[in-house]
Amino acid sequence: MRRLRAALIRFKAFLSRDDRSSRAFDAELESHLQLHTDDNIRAGMAPDEARRQAILKLGGIDRTRQAYRDQASAPVLEHIVQDLQFALRHLVKAPGFTVTAILTMALGFGAALAIYAFVDAALVQPLPYRDPSRLVEVTERSLQVAHANLSHPDYVDWKRQQTVFSGFDFHNGRRFSLATPGGVVPVRGARVSPGFFKTLGVVPAAGRDFRDGDDVVNGPGLAVISDAAWHTYFGGRADVVGQSVTLDGAPSTIVGVLPASFHFALRGPVEFWTPFRAAGPCETSRGCHNLLGVARLKDGVTVDAARAEMQAIAARLEREYPGTNKDQSALVGPLAAQIVGDIRPILLLLSGGAALLLVIACINVVSLLLVRSEGRKRELAVRSTLGASSGRLIRQFVTEAFVLVALGMGCGAVAAAGGIRLLFGLMSDDMRARMPYLDAVGLNWRVALVAAALATAALLIFTLAPALRVRFGELREGLAEGSRGSSGSAWRRLGFKLVVFELATAMVLLVGAGLLGQSLYRLLNVDLGFDPEALVTLQIAAPVPRLQDDGPAHQLDAQVVERVRQIPGVRSAALVDLLPVSYNGNTDWIRFVGRPYSGEHNEVNQRAISSAYFATVGARIVRGRGFTEADRLGTPRVTVINQALVRKYFPNEDPIGKRFGDGDLTPNSLKEIVGVVEDIREGALNSEIWPAVYYAMDQDPTTFFAVVARTAAGSEAAVLTAVTPAVRGIDPDVITSAPEVMRQRIQDSPAAYLQRSSAWLVGGFAGLALLLGVIGLYGVIAYSVSQRTREIGLRLALGAERRTVYELILGEAARLIAAGLVIGAAASVAAGVLMRTLLFGTEPWDAPTLIGVAAVLGVAALVASFIPARRAASVNPIEALRTE
Amino acid sequence: MGEKADVWQGTLALMILRTLDTIGAMHGYGIGRRIEQTSGGVLSLNYGTLYPALLKLEQEGAIAGEWGTSENNRKARFYKITKTGRKLLSQETKHWEQATAVLERFLKPSEDPA
Numbered sequence: 001m002r003r004l005r006a007a008l009i010r011f012k013a014f015l016s017r018d019d020r021s022s023r024a025f026d027a028e029l030e031s032h033l034q035l036h037t038d039d040n041i042r043a044g045m046a047p048d049e050a051r052r053q054a055i056l057k058l059g060g061i062d063r064t065r066q067a068y069r070d071q072a073s074a075p076v077l078e079h080i081v082q083d084l085q086f087a088l089r090h091l092v093k094a095p096g097f098t099v100t101a102i103l104t105m106a107l108g109f110g111a112a113l114a115i116y117a118f119v120d121a122a123l124v125q126p127l128p129y130r131d132p133s134r135l136v137e138v139t140e141r142s143l144q145v146a147h148a149n150l151s152h153p154d155y156v157d158w159k160r161q162q163t164v165f166s167g168f169d170f171h172n173g174r175r176f177s178l179a180t181p182g183g184v185v186p187v188r189g190a191r192v193s194p195g196f197f198k199t200l201g202v203v204p205a206a207g208r209d210f211r212d213g214d215d216v217v218n219g220p221g222l223a224v225i226s227d228a229a230w231h232t233y234f235g236g237r238a239d240v241v242g243q244s245v246t247l248d249g250a251p252s253t254i255v256g257v258l259p260a261s262f263h264f265a266l267r268g269p270v271e272f273w274t275p276f277r278a279a280g281p282c283e284t285s286r287g288c289h290n291l292l293g294v295a296r297l298k299d300g301v302t303v304d305a306a307r308a309e310m311q312a313i314a315a316r317l318e319r320e321y322p323g324t325n326k327d328q329s330a331l332v333g334p335l336a337a338q339i340v341g342d343i344r345p346i347l348l349l350l351s352g353g354a355a356l357l358l359v360i361a362c363i364n365v366v367s368l369l370l371v372r373s374e375g376r377k378r379e380l381a382v383r384s385t386l387g388a389s390s391g392r393l394i395r396q397f398v399t400e401a402f403v404l405v406a407l408g409m410g411c412g413a414v415a416a417a418g419g420i421r422l423l424f425g426l427m428s429d430d431m432r433a434r435m436p437y438l439d440a441v442g443l444n445w446r447v448a449l450v451a452a453a454l455a456t457a458a459l460l461i462f463t464l465a466p467a468l469r470v471r472f473g474e475l476r477e478g479l480a481e482g483s484r485g486s487s488g489s490a491w492r493r494l495g496f497k498l499v500v501f502e503l504a505t506a507m508v509l510l511v512g513a514g515l516l517g518q519s520l521y522r523l524l525n526v527d528l529g530f531d532p533e534a535l536v537t538l539q540i541a542a543p544v545p546r547l548q549d550d551g552p553a554h555q556l557d558a559q560v561v562e563r564v565r566q567i568p569g570v571r572s573a574a575l576v577d578l579l580p581v582s583y584n585g586n587t588d589w590i591r592f593v594g595r596p597y598s599g600e601h602n603e604v605n606q607r608a609i610s611s612a613y614f615a616t617v618g619a620r621i622v623r624g625r626g627f628t629e630a631d632r633l634g635t636p637r638v639t640v641i642n643q644a645l646v647r648k649y650f651p652n653e654d655p656i657g658k659r660f661g662d663g664d665l666t667p668n669s670l671k672e673i674v675g676v677v678e679d680i681r682e683g684a685l686n687s688e689i690w691p692a693v694y695y696a697m698d699q700d701p702t703t704f705f706a707v708v709a710r711t712a713a714g715s716e717a718a719v720l721t722a723v724t725p726a727v728r729g730i731d732p733d734v735i736t737s738a739p740e741v742m743r744q745r746i747q748d749s750p751a752a753y754l755q756r757s758s759a760w761l762v763g764g765f766a767g768l769a770l771l772l773g774v775i776g777l778y779g780v781i782a783y784s785v786s787q788r789t790r791e792i793g794l795r796l797a798l799g800a801e802r803r804t805v806y807e808l809i810l811g812e813a814a815r816l817i818a819a820g821l822v823i824g825a826a827a828s829v830a831a832g833v834l835m836r837t838l839l840f841g842t843e844p845w846d847a848p849t850l851i852g853v854a855a856v857l858g859v860a861a862l863v864a865s866f867i868p869a870r871r872a873a874s875v876n877p878i879e880a881l882r883t884e
Numbered sequence: 885m886g887e888k889a890d891v892w893q894g895t896l897a898l899m900i901l902r903t904l905d906t907i908g909a910m911h912g913y914g915i916g917r918r919i920e921q922t923s924g925g926v927l928s929l930n931y932g933t934l935y936p937a938l939l940k941l942e943q944e945g946a947i948a949g950e951w952g953t954s955e956n957n958r959k960a961r962f963y964k965i966t967k968t969g970r971k972l973l974s975q976e977t978k979h980w981e982q983a984t985a986v987l988e989r990f991l992k993p994s995e996d997p998a
Contacts, residue, residue, distance in 0.1 A: 002968065006943035025935070028912065031960045032931065035913040038956060057931055064932030071936035071943075 014074040025068050029061065083399035091403060097372055098404070101365050104775055105408025107768050108361025109454060110415025115354040117420055117447050119347050121440040122340050128261045130201025131296075135335035136303055137266075138168065138293035138310060143327045144601065149289035152278050154317060154325070155193075158293070161313045164306040165295040167199030172276060172291050173267050177541065177735045179246035180233065183728070186541065186735050187229070189247070190267045191276035197224070199296050200264075207241035207256030214275040221252030222275055227260035229271035247272060249543070249733075263436035265339045266292060287324035294335060307332035326599060343435060353765050356505065360772045362458055363498050365404070366465045367779035370495075374786045394463075401462035409455045417443060422764070426757040428748060492787060495780035499773070500820045506773040507824025507857055508831050509766035514849035515832055515842050516759035522841035523755050524747060529680040529689075530580060531618030534711045535742035536570075536719045537579055542703040543733035556730065557697060557705070561610060563726045564707050569715030574613035575697055577705045581746050584683035584690045592649065593659040593670065604645060605682050605692035608700045614640075614677055616710045624656045624675030631696040638696065639671040643679050645691030660693075671695070684751040686840050708742075716741045758838060770857065773820075774864040781813050782868040792872050793880025805873040813865030820861075821854050828853075896937045897946075898980060901973040904947060904965040911952075911960035912938060938963060946972050 013021065033054045040050035058064055069075075091098040126132050138158070140148045150158075150170060159168045169192065176189040197209035204224060214222055223245065225233075234240045244251050252274065264270060282288035297306055310330035318325045337344075373380075380393060420441060424432070432438065542556050557575055564573040578586050588606035591597050611627040614620075622643065631638050639660075646655055655676060661669035671693075679689045697705070707727065711719045724736050746752065785792070792805055832844025903918050904910060910918065915938075916931045941947045946969035952962040965973070 002944040002946070002972070005945055006940065009943045027959075028935070028961045031911070031958060032913045034958050035911065035954060035956075035960060036931070038958070059930030059932035064935060067932065067936045068939060071939045 010072065010074045011077070013072055014077050021072050022065070022069060025065070025072075029058075029064065033058070079395075080399070083396055084403065086396065087400040087403045090400065094372065097368055100775060100778075101368050101404055102407045102411055104361045104364050104368075104772060105405065105458070106411035106415050107772065108358040109409055109412025109451070110419050111354045111765075111768060112358045112454060113412060113416035113443070113447055113451055114419030114423060115347070115350045116450050117416065117441050117443060118343075118423065118438065119351055120444070120446050121438050121442075122343050122347055122435070124446065125437070125440055127336055127339065127437070128202070128259075128263060132336055133334070134297045135200065136165075136295050136297060136306060136332050137335050137338045138165075138295045138306075139291075139331050140289060140314070141329050141331040144603065147331060148328075150291040150293050151286050151289045151324075152276075152283050152291060153286040154314075154328075155291055155293060157317055158310060158313055158330070161316075162309060164298055164301045164309050166298045167195055168293060168295040169193040169196040169199045170276070170291040170293045171196060171264070171267055173270075174274075175541070176247045176272055176274075177249070177543075177733075178233070178272070179249075184543075184733050184735055186737050187247075187271045188267075188269055189272040189274060190264075190270040191274050193276055196273075196294070197258075199294060201296075202258065202262055204256035205259040206238075207254070209256050210273075210275050215277055217277050217279045219275075219277070221247060221250050223247060223252045223254050224256040224258060224273040225254055226258050226262070226269070226271050226273075228269065230257045232271070247274065263439075265434060265436050268433040269436060285324075286321055295332075303332060303334060340437070350761075357765065357768055357772065358454070360502050360505065360769070360776065362461055363502070364772055364776045364779055365408075365458075365462060367495050367498075367776065367783060369401075369462055369465060371779060371783040371786055374783065398459070398463045401459050405455050405459045405462065408458075409451060413443065413451065416447075423761075426760055428750070428753045430750070431753070492780065492784055495783060496816055499776045499780050499816055500823065502769070502773040502776045503817060503820025503857065503861060504824035504827055506766065506769035507821060507853060508828045509762060509769045510853040510857060511824075511828035511849055512831060512835065513759060513763035513766040514853055515835075515839055515844065515846060516755065516762055518842045518846065518849065519838070519840040520752070520755040520759050523685045523752060526681070526685050526841070528580065528746075529619055529678045532742045532746055534713055534716055535617065536709045536711055536716055536723055536739070537706050537742055537745065538723045538727060538739045539706050539737045540704070540727060541735040541737075543731060543735075556734070557610060557701070559730045560707050560727055561612070563730055564709050564723060567709070567719055567722045567726055569711045569719050570709045571712060572612055572616045573707055573709045574616040575610040575705045575707055576613055577608040577697070577702045578682070579706050579708070579745070580617070580680050580682050581685060581749050582682065584687055587690075588693060589663060590660045590693065591663050591665055593661065593665065597663075599663065602649070603690075605690045606695065607682065607692060608695045608697040608702055608705070610697045613694075613708070616708055617680070618710075619680050620678045622676050622678055623654075624673070626675055626677070627694075627696045629698075632698040633701075635699070637668075637671040637699050638674045640675040640677050640694040641673055642677055642689070642692040642694075644689045645693065646676055648691050685746065685749060686751045686755070755838075755840065770860060773857075774860050777813065777816065777861050778864040778867060780816075781809065781865045782871075784812060785809060785868045785872045788872070789875055789880050792875050793877040796875060796877040797881060802873040805875075806869050809869035809872045810862070810865060813862065813869070817858055817861045817865075821858060824857075825850055825854065895980075896933065897941055898973070898976045900934070900937060900941060900963075901946060901965060901969055901976070904963060905970065905973055909950075909952070909962040909964040911954065911962050913960070914954075915963070941969065944968070944972075 033051065036054035036057065037047070037050045040053055041047060045053065055061060127135075129135060139150050140154065142148050155170055162168060171193075172191045174189045174191050176187050177184045178187045192210070194210040194212050194214045197204070202209070205227065207224070209224055210222065213219075225240070230236055230240055233245075234243070240254055240257060243254050245254060246252070252272075258273075276283075276291075278284060282290055295306075297303070307330065310332050314325070314328060314330040318328060384390070384393060420443075424438075424441075427435075540560060561573050561575060564570060584605055586606060587603045590602045590604055592602075609627065611629055611631065614626045621640070624640070626640060627638070641655060649655075650658070655673045657672065659670050659672050661667075661671065677694065680692070681689065682692055683690060707723070709719055709723065720739050720741060724739050727736050728734055792808070795805065795808075796802075828850065829845050832839070832846075836844060899919050899922075900915055903915050903922070907918065912934050913931065916929050916934050920927055920929060938947065938949070942949055942963075946966060947963045948966055949961050949963045951959060954960045
């Protein structure tokens with residue numbers, strides 16, 4: 001308490017820095033001397049002698065004043081302020097060094113912090129569920145699909161027979177249509193078993209979650225809504241619980257609102273959660289897989305034990321229901337791994353890259369600091385001789401490093417904020433929707449902690465390196481001659497190696513970016529099997545009440561085609577249930593008539609199209625015919641297959657006229673092949689072409705489909721705005737979404753996005769590495785020049801031309817650059833082979849890329865070494881020889 | 885001149901407090917004289933060291949200073965002990981007595997024949 005009071009008073013005095021107290025003390029001192037002098041005179045001394053003796057007894061006026069001042073204020077703080085001012089003055093005097101060092105650190109720190117912010121959000125912060133480490137995902141696995149959905153009858157059996165979970169529930173994604181005052185809109189929904197939220201350990205912020213019995217077939221409509229939906233559709237009103245909404249045309253009562261912190265990445269930003277009801281063809285079929293299970297492990301049960309039990313149950317079901325459950329086993333794994341599984345390896349890779357950049361940045365700053373301390377040796381020697389203690393000199397090094405690191409970290413934090421924004425820019429909306437936990441990315445206290453740790457480490461390195469280099473014992477020798485100790489050349493050799501490493505790293509990253517960029521170009525220009533130019537698409541869902549009735553749906557098909565064709569600029573229009581360049585999936589298992597069959601899965605892409613589809617998208621029929629208006633409900637079912645199917649199943653046969661059906665060859669599943677179409681890229685741009693069958697939509701009515709319109713060149717934009725009103729004009733209850741131009745759709749497709757994002761990401765790192773490598777090269781060459789000033793001076797004095805000095809320095813640089821490029825080229829090819837799965841139509845040893853990158857890197861590096869070379873060439877020989 | 889002892893670190897504050905407690909308000913010069921007298925001329929102070937010590941005690945709230953007039957009509961800053969200062973004085977005195985008692989036991993010739 002006492003001490004604290006004293007400390008506060010002293011700190012206040014330090015802050016106010018007023019000399020009132022020191023003036024008051026001068027008066028007190030004067031009065032002291034007078035009192036003492038009076039006494040001395042009284043004792044018989046002459047006045048002059050009396051005062052002299054008084055001062056002597058005091059121990060000197062200035063010393064007393066100084067001691068008093070030290071006690072009055074906080075001398076340690078005052079010294080620190082002096083050191084800071086001194087350091088700042090010095091840094092300002094060398095702007096080139098200061099700016100380079102700070103920017104280098106800002107790059108290193110910025111990249112590290114930005115990446116760490118993502119690592120923190122995805123891997124460090126826990127999922128918003130109770131005890132999330134005990135949650136597992138439970139689902140099926142088949143021979144073809146390692147991670148398959150669960151069918152509802154299987155789920156019911158699994159749940160009844162299992163003993164390892166305290167809760168076992170499931171979720172199923174679903175788009176709902178919501179009636180709003182502005183018309184029917186599509187909303188993201190999910191259907192879940194009643195215990196879903198209890199198993200997750202999530203308690204609604206208002207109202208209740210689902211309970212047993214809520215899932216009874218034909219029960220009243222119920223919904224739990226997300227916090228976002230509560231604000232979007234209900235204005236965040238308190239009385240939302242108990243309100244009724246119209247979901248898919250039926251009234252539903254809102255029973256609860258989820259907390260704002262809740263998210264469930266596996267289903268994206270779901271707005272409406274409803275109880276799953278086991279009614280409908282898929283929901284009641286053991287062979288129809290559309291659920292994903294989530295369960296909470298009982299205490300003491302391991303994931304492996306749970307998996308073993310679920311696999312045993314699946315094996316029993318396989319024996320019991322061989323028709324549907326052949327080769328269907330169980331999959332159990334941590335839920336968190338499932339949620340962050342995609343991003344985890346990417347983040348770890350990025351962390352590695354950021355760490356590498358940070359290390360390189362620190363090496364560069366050390367090398368810059370060394371160049372500088374070399375130039376300051378004499379100054380330090382002078383100060384040391386003039387009586388500055390080595391402690392004081394060390395403190396000065398620390399202070400300078402501190403100022404540098406603080407400024408570097410400040411700029412780094414700004415760079416990190418920018419970096420985070422850039423990284424988010426590389427993600428599509430779809431990717432963001434699947435990674436809701438990334439909403440927590442930001443410069444929070446954990447990031448600040450990491451920043452503080454990094455800064456401390458950097459401070460230590462930056463202090464120790466030059467302090468060790470300029471050994472204080474040698475300071476006085478430094479005054480006598482520019483001592484070039486062995487430690488100087490040792491550092492030079494180390495620095496050379498590090499720079500070769502930096503340049504090689506930059507080369508690897510640049511080549512990687514080049515290869516990815518080329519892959520992107522190839523990917524966007526891959527053969528699609530149709531003409532993507534001037535195509536406009538729109539997703540359509542038929543109004544819900546008509547779901548059961550084929551007639552009006554068929555009518556809607558025809559009406560949509562008719563209305564869209566009437567839009568000015570549209571040449572033709574057609575329908576398809578799944579647009580090309582979506583995914584390989586939505587498949588059918590087929591069995592050919594008249595061929596041996598043993599239950600194998602002949603899995604083919606299945607698409608339903610309207611008769612004008614092939615002509616509209618520009619796909620060529622290579623054999624037989626396409627569909628016509630005559631292929632309608634009630635006529636014999638026909639199909640068009642693609643060339644991949646011909647290659648796989650009819651290598652030496654004419655497929656026209658052949659027939660296939662489902663596994664049991666059910667009579668109404670039989671279809672006759674009437675034509676072969678060119679391979680249309682149904683799947684992602686970079687995935688292989690699967691065998692595909694096309695059915696006539698008139699014979700296979702569907703309620704979810706897309707309209708594709710071929711427009712006149714240049715009128716895509718006009719058609720894009722006109723297409724939604726045209727379709728909704730048919731019936732306001734028709735739900736439309738995602739009006740797109742096909743070219744844009746392809747460029748925004750996940751494969752293209754991934755390729756572009758990785759190209760930009762690697763490119764970004766490559767740019768940083770290039771910058772840092774060049775700065776590093778500059779640093780060591782400048783250091784080398786500073787070490788050799790005397791040698792250069794001597795050469796010049798002996799008549800060497802400036803040109804030879806350039807040759808000397810640039811030759812040294814060129815050897816380093818060449819070594820970096822050669823090692824980099826070899827490593828690039830190796831890295832290219834490793835990332836081959838990311839490349840598309842591009843070989844890892846692509847010569848133009850390697851040569852181009854080497855040229856860019858070489859020129860940039862030579863320019864960087866030209867600066868110190870010029871300084872070396874402009875050395876004044878007389879100066880160099882005199883001072884050194 | 886005979887040998888004179890320097891003031892031990894830390895004991896100066898105690899001496900100042902004790903002096904002020906005994907004689908009431910006093911200026912720095914007077915305190916210094918008084919300490920030397922009390923020591924019987926064994927201690928020799930640099931009077932300059934008094935002032936940082938006085939300031940420290942003042943900062944800690946153990947003493948309070950005020951300008952006044954000396955017996956021979958000189959302006960001087962007079963210090964007097966505060967309540968906090970008395971508490972501190974009794975604490976420090978106790979510590980010091982303990983410390984000297986321990987030392988004494990060490991330094992006394994051993995009564996143990998072994």
